Amino acid sequence: MRSHTEYLSFNTRKHRAYVHITPQVETIVRNSGVRDGIVLVSAMHITAGVYVNDDESGLIADIDDWLEYLAPFRNHYQHHKTGEDNADSHLKALLIHHQVILPITGGKLDLGTWQRVFYAEFDGQREKRVLVKVMGE
Amino acid sequence: MRSHTEYLSFNTRKHRAYVHITPQVETIVRNSGVRDGIVLVSAMHITAGVYVNDDESGLIADIDDWLEYLAPFRNHYQHHKTGEDNADSHLKALLIHHQVILPITGGKLDLGTWQRVFYAEFDGQREKRVLVKVMGE
Amino acid sequence: MRSHTEYLSFNTRKHRAYVHITPQVETIVRNSGVRDGIVLVSAMHITAGVYVNDDESGLIADIDDWLEYLAPFRNHYQHHKTGEDNADSHLKALLIHHQVILPITGGKLDLGTWQRVFYAEFDGQREKRVLVKVMGE
Numbered sequence: 113m114r115s116h117t118e119y120l121s122f123n124t125r126k127h128r129a130y131v132h133i134t135p136q137v138e139t140i141v142r143n144s145g146v147r148d149g150i151v152l153v154s155a156m157h158i159t160a161g162v163y164v165n166d167d168e169s170g171l172i173a174d175i176d177d178w179l180e181y182l183a184p185f186r187n188h189y190q191h192h193k194t195g196e197d198n199a200d201s202h203l204k205a206l207l208i209h210h211q212v213i214l215p216i217t218g219g220k221l222d223l224g225t226w227q228r229v230f231y232a233e234f235d236g237q238r239e240k241r242v243l244v245k246v247m248g249e
Numbered sequence: 250m251r252s253h254t255e256y257l258s259f260n261t262r263k264h265r266a267y268v269h270i271t272p273q274v275e276t277i278v279r280n281s282g283v284r285d286g287i288v289l290v291s292a293m294h295i296t297a298g299v300y301v302n303d304d305e306s307g308l309i310a311d312i313d314d315w316l317e318y319l320a321p322f323r324n325h326y327q328h329h330k331t332g333e334d335n336a337d338s339h340l341k342a343l344l345i346h347h348q349v350i351l352p353i354t355g356g357k358l359d360l361g362t363w364q365r366v367f368y369a370e371f372d373g374q375r376e377k378r379v380l381v382k383v384m385g386e
Numbered sequence: 387m388r389s390h391t392e393y394l395s396f397n398t399r400k401h402r403a404y405v406h407i408t409p410q411v412e413t414i415v416r417n418s419g420v421r422d423g424i425v426l427v428s429a430m431h432i433t434a435g436v437y438v439n440d441d442e443s444g445l446i447a448d449i450d451d452w453l454e455y456l457a458p459f460r461n462h463y464q465h466h467k468t469g470e471d472n473a474d475s476h477l478k479a480l481l482i483h484h485q486v487i488l489p490i491t492g493g494k495l496d497l498g499t500w501q502r503v504f505y506a507e508f509d510g511q512r513e514k515r516v517l518v519k520v521m522g523e
Contacts, residue, residue, distance in 0.1 A: 113250040113387040113523055115422045117491055148252045149384065150289060152424060152487055156498030158439045164347060165295045165339055170327035174336050175343065182319060182456060190444035190451075199448050202439055206449065209346055209483055210438060213289055215382045217254055222380060224293030243496060245489045247423065247522070248384070249250055250387040285389045286521065287426060301484060302432045302476055307464035311473050312480065314464075319456060346483055350426055352519045354391055359517060361430030385521070386387055 116144035116246040119156075124236035128204075130172045131231040133242070137214065138221055140244045147219045149248015154211035156243055159201035159235035161208035167228040179204045179234075201234035208232050216248055253281035253383040256293075261373035265341075267309045268368040270379070274351065275358055277381045284356045286385015291348035293380055296338035296372035298345035304365040316341045316371075338371035345369050353385055390418035390520045393430075398510035402478075404446045405505040407516070411488065412495055414518045421493045423522015428485035430517055433475035433509035435482035441502040453478045453508075475508035482506050490522055 118140045122131060133153070141151055153162050165171070180200075189199030212229065215222040231242055255277045259268060270290070278288055290299050302308070317337075326336030349366065352359040368379055392414045396405060407427070415425055427436050439445070454474075463473030486503065489496040505516055 113423075115523060117422075117489070117496070148254075149250075150382065152489055154487070154489060156501065158498070158500050163343060165343060166328075168328060168331060170330050171336060171339055173327045175340070178320065178340050183452065190447045191440075191442060193444050194442060199445060202445055203449070203452050206437060206439060206482060208343060211487060213291070213348060213350065213487065215254070215289055215291060215380050217382075222254070222382075224295070224378065226295050227293065241498065243489050245424070245491075245496075249252065285391075286387075287519065300480060302480060303465075305465060305468060307467050308473060308476055310464045312477070315457065315477050345480060350428070350485060350487065352391070352426055352428060352517055354519075359391070359519075361432070361515065363432050364430065386389065 114146050114249060118244050120242040120244060122231060122233060122240045124233045127236055128176060129233040129236055132167050132228055133231050134229045137229055137244055141216055141221060141246055144246035146216055146246045146248040149216045151214045151216060151244060151246045153229055154243050156241045159198055159205050160240055161205045161210050161232040162212050163208050163230055163232060164212050164227050166226050179207060183207055198235045204234045250384060251283050251386060255381050257379040257381060259368060259370060259377045261370045264373055265313060266370040266373055269304050269365055270368050271366045274366055274381060278353055278358060278383055281383035283353055283383045283385040286353050288351045288353060288381060288383045290366055291380045293378045296335055296342050297377055298342045298347050298369040299349050300345050300367055300369060301349050301364050303363050316344060320344055335372045341371045388420050388523060392518050394516040394518060396505060396507060396514045398507045401510055402450060403507040403510055406441050406502055407505050408503045411503055411518060415490055415495060415520055418520035420490055420520045420522040423490045425488045425490060425518060425520045427503060428517050430515045433472055433479050434514055435479045435484050435506040436486050437482050437504055437506060438486050438501050440500050453481060457481055472509045478508045
């Protein structure tokens with residue numbers, strides 16, 4: 113079994129941001145030489161997520177509105193007694209989930225026509241990382 | 250390491266549907282010859298999910314009501330400016346998640362007593378696919 | 387490829403509980419001898435979850451409040467016609483998700499500074515199990 117790990121770095125200009133990372137993941141799969149297997153794409157932070165969906169700006173705005181609706185910024189979270197003000201960022205990350213596994217078949221990401229990988233930043237404007245680990249033959 | 254990939258196809262009669270697929274996944278695990286490892290079950294669409302829970306019709310109705318409550322159909326999503334009308338299907342898929350990893354031990358799915366795998370269709374009445382990739386020894 | 391499986395057991399005193407299990411997972415990774423790979427941590431029940439986030443008691447209380455807000459206990463779920471009263475436990479488990487994959491690099495869990503693994507119990511006061519399967523070289 114072959115294994116290959118790289119890390120992506122992000123420092124978004126906005127507090128919340130959705131970054132399309134399929135091309136970077138494809139490059140790492142190519143670097144790995146793995147022809148059949150999986151690639152784990154996993155945020156290394158507790159206020160960020162990774163998900164698979166459409167690269168369409170209107171939908172991305174809908175996703176952002178929806179996350180704010182279901183996990184809103186508020187002053188009165190208990191987490192804020194520690195001096196933090198980002199409890200909503202944690203809840204948004206839990207909702208969207210912090211990782212995906214992408215299948216690799218014939219040396220390529222085996223995704224459906226419209227599936228794209230996104231890094232979802234919920235507490236940005238600082239250095240953040242995503243681990244990408246390829247495993248297979 | 251052994252690897253084995255098959256694809257399941259769905260074309261549900263209803264717009265939303267929950268299809269029990271544990272038997273199909275078990276067959277693919279048997280076909281793979283893998284005795285110890287994992288199987289990735291992953292929707293290849295951005296309006297469909299895969300989840301593990303109970304095969305009980307009342308609970309499935311509750312899950313459907315709950316998804317519609319948290320990610321409702323509405324006319325005024327921004328995604329609909331593209332001519333689409335299925336933004337809620339994307340949000341439901343994000344909420345339920347589009348994939349699971351099932352463990353394989355002793356040649357069998359290593360699931361708890363009540364755990365069953367479901368394909369969750371949120372924009373059906375058309376051809377959809379699920380990738381099933383077995384990896385292990 | 388090396389594979390190693392262990393099971394964790396829980397019997398929480400409360401109906402809902404959040405148990406920090408990173409040390410137990412680290413021990414299992416050490417037991418496996420795997421230096422590079424992944425570890426699947428997956429609840430074997432349909433009313434329990436596994437997630438990665440902060441080990442901070444205020445945030446854990448926020449998560450619990452938030453899950454109860456989005457997937458509340460109610461009497462009138464359809465699942466309750468079977469005699470059960472825990473439909474909300476199923477919905478909470480679906481929301482938080484029942485499993486994570488943790489990367490292993492250099493013989494250790496390759497997590498970010500604040501990432502910790504939790505078992506989330508939504509219908510406790512009984513014996514429950516989590517599967518931990520390590521795969522790699």
